Amino acid sequence: MTEALLRDILPTGAASEAATADIYARIIEASPSGLLQVTATGTIRLVNCRIEQTFGYDRSELLGRSVDMLMPERFRAGQGALRARFLASSSARAMGADRDIVAMRKDGSEFPVEIGLNPVTVDGQVSVIAAVQDITVRAQARRELERSNADLAEFAHAASHDLKSPLRGIAHLAEWIEEDIAGIAPSQALENLARLRARAARMTALLDGLLAYAQVGRTHVDIETFDTGRMIQDLIATLSLPDGFIVTLDGDMPTITSDRIPLERVLQNLIENAVKHHDRAAGRVTIGARREGKRVRFTVADDGPGIQPRHHELIFQMFRTLARRDAVEGNGIGLAIVKKKVEMHGGEITVKSAPPARGTTFTFTWPAMEHL
């Protein structure tokens, strides 16, 4: 594409060949990426202005020398073999896609780089064109983000463990006092002790939820092929839903290859949520799944009371529950975990409901490999 573009703007005719070469040279020189041309044996043939700036060398110090001088000594071994293999494969690719590449400036300081490679044949000789990008700022931001994520997870983990210990102590003590004074205490004192224990139990449930939320995505991924219909039927069998509630599958359920366990947890959470918040003794949950290329769109629909649109964002937040605390057992974290799991797998979740019309439908996408 670039070549075609250049052909249009370049002077034509034999006499203009020098002018053409000049424009190419100026484009290379002006490139915002550092550009290097390196021979099959690792000798630097060409550099542009950005390479000089990035590495702190004058081009006279680079041309004709080995490209090894631009990387720390500990990374130099094996570079020749890597270069040979790359030239043999002769296709464009990013260098070290699976790891960080470190480059070294003239003053010996090191910095992270991203390198794109492309083989090019000049005068019958194969060489490599490398585009070098200094990614110090990006790498720093990524480290910063990783650190703050780790901090957060560690905080939630420590907080819930460290907070749970004294809480368990409180629950024990309340129970013992209750046992020890059962025959002699006024009924109001016993009632208050029971309340104390109920509050401790609720706090424990909240902390368990916090811990569960922090741990989402920290277990390893296990890809397997399975029939989603079968998986959901097995899941329902283990849920012990109250009598009167039925779960049905809507149409054909696809067989997919994906990370099964978290998908199962997401569906379980949505089914239990639908039943827990149902306002009648009997109800129906309908689950559908439709393949859309590299993902599957699941729907979990109930015939419960519905959720007011103004609450649709709220329900995915941590510790939010729309039910009165004593009416429905729950720590308000289920949907927050569902959302986090879905988004960590690159999907999205939405809710559709418009009371007074009955029912709520949750729709989420989940990655699935395409079958050959």
Add this chain to the structure above:
Amino acid sequence: MTAKNLTVLLVDDDDVDVAAVRRAFSTLRIETPIVVARDGSEALAHLRGTDRLPKLDVPALVLLDLNMPPMGGLEFLEELRGDPTLRTTVVFVLTTSNAPSDRRACYEKNVAGYMLKQQPGKSFLDAISMLETYWNVNEFMT
């Protein structure tokens, strides 16, 4: 019930948790003596008879918490399994930590069981009575 000459060495720095174990023993009428150590190094001193502590009669069954300063449960296990005279000691872990990494680390140090400290109630009594069953049906190294 004291079918065997056994001592439970309870390693825990939370006195309510210690009281919970004592209370469960008394509720279940278990008369096995309990010796309490506040951390790993105190537990080792009991087992070795150092620090002017009388050496515990073997066999001792160790009931071990994990988070205790200064010497935590994992460090205690490390030391215990490295000591030729103590390496066969039967250890049950009783902890708040549900972290898979803690569980793995403990089983790698050959613990006989890993129990989570629960809210009070039946499940805690079940755990303690399981322990009693364990030492009643097993033969120990003496």
